[in-house]
Amino acid sequence: MTTSAIVVDDEPHLVDYLVGKLKVLWPELDIVGTAMNGRSALSLAHEVKPDVAFLDIHMPGLSGLHVAEALSADIKVVFVTAFDDYAVDAFQRAAIDYLLKPVSDARLMQTIERLRSAPGLDRSGLANLIGDMSHQPKAYLQWIRAGLNDTTQLVPVQDVVYFKADLKYTEVYTSDGQYIVRRSIKELESNLDPNQFWRIHRGVIVRVEQIAMAKRDFRSRYTITLRDHPDVLRASQSYGHLFKNM
Amino acid sequence: MENLLQVKFKYGVKNRALSFVYTSSFCIAIAALLFVLGVSSSMGPTTVLSLCIGWSIHLTFVIFGEAVDRLLPPYLAPIPQTAVGLLFGLVAAGSIIHGQAFYFFADNYATLIIGVFFGILGFVISASRTRLLAAQAELAQAETRRQAQEKLLLETELKLLQAQIEPHFLFNTLSNIVGLIRKEPDAAEQTLLNLTTLLRSSLKRTRAQSVTLGEEFTIVKAYLEIQAIRMQGRLHYEFSPQQWAKDKVLSQCPLPPLLIQPLVENAIKHGIDPCEAGGNVVVTAQCNNDELHITVADTGLGINTHNTVAPAANKSGNGTGLSNVRNRLKTLYGGKASMSISDNSPTGLIVTLTIPRAQ
Numbered sequence: 008m009t010t011s012a013i014v015v016d017d018e019p020h021l022v023d024y025l026v027g028k029l030k031v032l033w034p035e036l037d038i039v040g041t042a043m044n045g046r047s048a049l050s051l052a053h054e055v056k057p058d059v060a061f062l063d064i065h066m067p068g069l070s071g072l073h074v075a076e077a078l079s080a081d082i083k084v085v086f087v088t089a090f091d092d093y094a095v096d097a098f099q100r101a102a103i104d105y106l107l108k109p110v111s112d113a114r115l116m117q118t119i120e121r122l123r124s125a126p127g128l129d130r131s132g133l134a135n136l137i138g139d140m141s142h143q144p145k146a147y148l149q150w151i152r153a154g155l156n157d158t159t160q161l162v163p164v165q166d167v168v169y170f171k172a173d174l175k176y177t178e179v180y181t182s183d184g185q186y187i188v189r190r191s192i193k194e195l196e197s198n199l200d201p202n203q204f205w206r207i208h209r210g211v212i213v214r215v216e217q218i219a220m221a222k223r224d225f226r227s228r229y230t231i232t233l234r235d236h237p238d239v240l241r242a243s244q245s246y247g248h249l250f251k252n253m
Numbered sequence: 254m255e256n257l258l259q260v261k262f263k264y265g266v267k268n269r270a271l272s273f274v275y276t277s278s279f280c281i282a283i284a285a286l287l288f289v290l291g292v293s294s295s296m297g298p299t300t301v302l303s304l305c306i307g308w309s310i311h312l313t314f315v316i317f318g319e320a321v322d323r324l325l326p327p328y329l330a331p332i333p334q335t336a337v338g339l340l341f342g343l344v345a346a347g348s349i350i351h352g353q354a355f356y357f358f359a360d361n362y363a364t365l366i367i368g369v370f371f372g373i374l375g376f377v378i379s380a381s382r383t384r385l386l387a388a389q390a391e392l393a394q395a396e397t398r399r400q401a402q403e404k405l406l407l408e409t410e411l412k413l414l415q416a417q418i419e420p421h422f423l424f425n426t427l428s429n430i431v432g433l434i435r436k437e438p439d440a441a442e443q444t445l446l447n448l449t450t451l452l453r454s455s456l457k458r459t460r461a462q463s464v465t466l467g468e469e470f471t472i473v474k475a476y477l478e479i480q481a482i483r484m485q486g487r488l489h490y491e492f493s494p495q496q497w498a499k500d501k502v503l504s505q506c507p508l509p510p511l512l513i514q515p516l517v518e519n520a521i522k523h524g525i526d527p528c529e530a531g532g533n534v535v536v537t538a539q540c541n542n543d544e545l546h547i548t549v550a551d552t553g554l555g556i557n558t559h560n561t562v563a564p565a566a567n568k569s570g571n572g573t574g575l576s577n578v579r580n581r582l583k584t585l586y587g588g589k590a591s592m593s594i595s596d597n598s599p600t601g602l603i604v605t606l607t608i609p610r611a612q
Contacts, residue, residue, distance in 0.1 A: 017484075018425065018428075018429060018483045018484065018485065019485040019486075020428075020429045020432040020433055020482065020483075020485065021425075021428055021429065021432055023432060023436065024428070024431065024432030027436075044529050046529070065421065067526055067527045067528060067529050068527070068529050089420075089421050089424035089425040089428060090420040090421045090424050107424070108424055108425065108427075108428035109424070109427055109428040109430075109431040109432075110428075150556045152556075152596075155593075158593075158595060159595060159596065160593055160594060160595055161556055161594040161595060161596070161602070162594070163575060163576055163579075163594075165576055166576060166579060182583065183583065183588055183591065234401075
């Protein structure tokens with residue numbers, strides 16, 4: 008019985024190259040199809056039911072890891088990647104082999120030997136691994152679509168020095184500009200990382216690393232000077248605890 | 254920081270001793286002047302009076318100066334200090350000369366004139382001290398700012414360089430060359446040459462303060478050609494004006510290195526690559542007498558801020574490249590250069606750099 012395989016990579020020349028090499032080094036292998044992204048790889052695998060899948064890890068849409076997780080357990084997986092920035096050891100347990108591009112003939116030959124002799128692998132652990140890798144506690148706001156004069160600009164949140172409430176809107180101050188967002192400061196606050204932004208007043212949220220100095224006055228309110236902005240902010244009494252140990 | 258404090262301290266001590274000498278000489282000079290003009294009849298008591306008033310005003314400034322400065326605006330601060338100093342000086346002089354603390358020389362013009370002189374002196378000392386303090390604070394601040402800026406410049410440069418030849422990019426490009434070498438030797442050769450251009454520039458460019466737009470475009474073109482080989486049909490790109498290489502004014506336009514490529518890279522990495530269908534990148538440059546405008550527009554994913562949470566595809570640090578460029582512009586040009594980001598239609602981003610033309 009011949010072995011069938013699919014080759015998946017988002018870079019077409021790399022698909023061609025691997026297919027060409029496999030044809031030379033493993034003439035009995037029947038390459039039944041190729042795909043250039045995760046989604047079409049899955050539907051291809053579903054359709055042709057190959058014995059082996061060569062999967063690139065970094066692809067648009069679904070990654071090779073996600074594809075492997077969704078494939079049926081009797082398909083043997085070989086991961087192919089340009090750079091071992093993934094947890095190689097961990098994924099080796101779920102794959103027959105893990106190849107680094109560009110692949111040499113000798114290295115590919117080893118993989119072929121393994122594929123010929125190894126039984127199918129249980130990939131049930133992969134789901135947990137992917138889960139661990141992509142586990143994100145909460146995604147915070149990264150960009151703000153804000154107005155400047157009559158234009159709409161995209162302001163990276165990491166450039167914001169502080170936010171100031173202005174009725175229903177919020178003024179956004181960066182080190183080199185001032186923008187306005189049609190959102191209340193309360194709405195913004197719930198989408199900002201509390202480790203990076205502190206609310207210091209009913210109407211003011213400041214980036215923590217921009218606080219240069221907090222000076223206390225006799226009514227135990229704090230006056231805050233900023234690193235990259237000349238403005239001076241006031242923290243109200245109820246937020247004073249934030250600066251107690253500064 | 255420690256160095257700066259030491260310098261400030263030394264400067265402060267030297268300055269204080271010097272100003273004490275000035276005050277003393279000023280006192281003696283006034284006493285001499287009054288004697289010469291015939292206002293006072295004897296040099297001795299006038300000098301004692303003058304020194305008592307001068308030193309006590311001086312001392313008041315030294316002791317209470319900072320506290321009073323904090324409580325009162327600069328133009329009012331000298332008044333109470335001069336008044337208190339004057340009073341103490343008179344009491345001291347009275348005690349020494351007449352053995353009577355509250356002998357105020359009311360019948361002597363010299364007292365009045367000395368008082369007025371020292372009133373003026375008080376203002377002058379106070380004003381110069383305020384200026385000195387402000388200058389010192391400014392110096393310290395400028396130093397801190399300069400250090401922070403230098404650090405930021407180096408950091409962003411390093412980050413931009415690291416991003417330029419990313420291992421993923423390098424190894425994928427090499428794999429493509431290996432893949433092409435037999436099948437399409439010409440394309441393999443061209444890709445290898447492009448990679449060489451990029452590698453060479455990344456070694457050379459940190460040392461150069463300024464490159465020309467022509468050089469920078471050559472590098473960006475090499476980068477785009479490699480990406481187009483890798484992404485085969487998913488990436489299209491365009492330079493505008495298309496004859497930029499022949500446009501002498503434009504191609505000779507100087508600009509700092511490492512500004513355009515990060516924008517193009519950002520457009521591909523976060524805009525077009527995550528898009529299964531791919532997209533288009535257009536790099537545009539324009540210059541007039543004062544400014545250089547560079548625009549990188551893509552038709553990729555763009556940024557979704559409708560649902561306040563960033564889309565999964567953008568989570569891998571979209572914006573760090575852009576932020577690096579923004580920081581770099583700021584450290585290089587202060588507020589004179591700018592970067593703006595806006596939506597492209599129907600999808601994607603437009604990033605525009607405006608840089609003053611260095612002369």
